[in-house]
Amino acid sequence: GAVVSQHPSWVICKSGTSVKIECRSLDFQATTMFWYRQFPKQSLMLMATSNEGSKATYEQGVEKDKFLINHASLTLSTLTVTSAHPEDSSFYICSARQARGGNQPQHFGDGTRLSIL
Amino acid sequence: GQNIDQPTEMTATEGAIVQINCTYQTSGFNGLFWYQQHAGEAPTFLSYNVLDGLEEKGRFSSFLSRSKGYSYLLLKELQMKDSASYLCAPMDSNYQLIWGAGTKLIIKP
Numbered sequence: 237g238a239v240v241s242q243h244p245s246w247v248i249c250k251s252g253t254s255v256k257i258e259c260r261s262l263d264f265q266a267t268t269m270f271w272y273r274q275f276p277k278q279s280l281m282l283m284a285t286s287n288e289g290s291k292a293t294y295e296q297g298v299e300k301d302k303f304l305i306n307h308a309s310l311t312l313s314t315l316t317v318t319s320a321h322p323e324d325s326s327f328y329i330c331s332a333r334q335a336r337g338g339n340q341p342q343h344f345g346d347g348t349r350l351s352i353l
Numbered sequence: 354g355q356n357i358d359q360p361t362e363m364t365a366t367e368g369a370i371v372q373i374n375c376t377y378q379t380s381g382f383n384g385l386f387w388y389q390q391h392a393g394e395a396p397t398f399l400s401y402n403v404l405d406g407l408e409e410k411g412r413f414s415s416f417l418s419r420s421k422g423y424s425y426l427l428l429k430e431l432q433m434k435d436s437a438s439y440l441c442a443p444m445d446s447n448y449q450l451i452w453g454a455g456t457k458l459i460i461k462p
Contacts, residue, residue: 238398242395277454278454279440279452279453279454279455280396280440280452281452282449282450282452285449327393329395329396339383339384339401339403339444339448341386341398341401342386342398342450343398344395344396344397344398345395346394346395347394347395
């Protein structure tokens with residue numbers, strides 16, 4: 237149980253392109269989803285937390301107009317990287333948690349490796 | 354501030370036992386999670402401790418001492434596939450996980 241699906245796995249695109257990443261909880265309802273970014277050999281960096289039906293809460297330093305997050309249903313959240321540039325190249329990982337608040341584990345998708353040329 | 358301290362890297366032999374220590378400081382505490390992350394992959398959930406003591410789950414066990422701000426992950430009968438990074442992630446008063454850089458575990462035959 238607690239499977240999270242993330243697509244696409246890999247994206248290679250030109251600078252200026254917008255990229256949409258989907259995160260789905262397949263066998264549970266995720267009231268809270270998280271979006272992380274991870275650079276090589278570094279720790280996970282939380283970008284934003286989204287609760288179903290409400291606006292995402294962004295971490296300090298993360299541009300909300302650049303990283304658009306939508307959590308329209310209990311099983312789907314999307315992250316759109318708008319007008320991506322080479323410095324946005326990274327490993328983006330989503331996770332989902334079953335309960336709002338609470339001490340449930342976060343279950344991770346397989347991640348999306350984004351390369352901007 | 355919030356802080357996690359784990360060794361950067363550890364090496365162990367196949368078939369042996371290894372203990373990965375973690376000390377933490379958080380604003381409030383709602384339990385501590387251990388995750389495994391293979392290179393180039395997303396983390397996978399291993400264990401959760403909220404009360405003091407040892408939780409055993411197959412070859413992996415996790416221990417927590419809340420008064421000391423200390424946890425460890427114990428891996429027995431090490432296999433080559435256990436080579437990965439192990440992330441200690443305490444949960445603060447806002448139910449947010451605090452992530453460190455983790456411990457890279459290298460298993461040698």
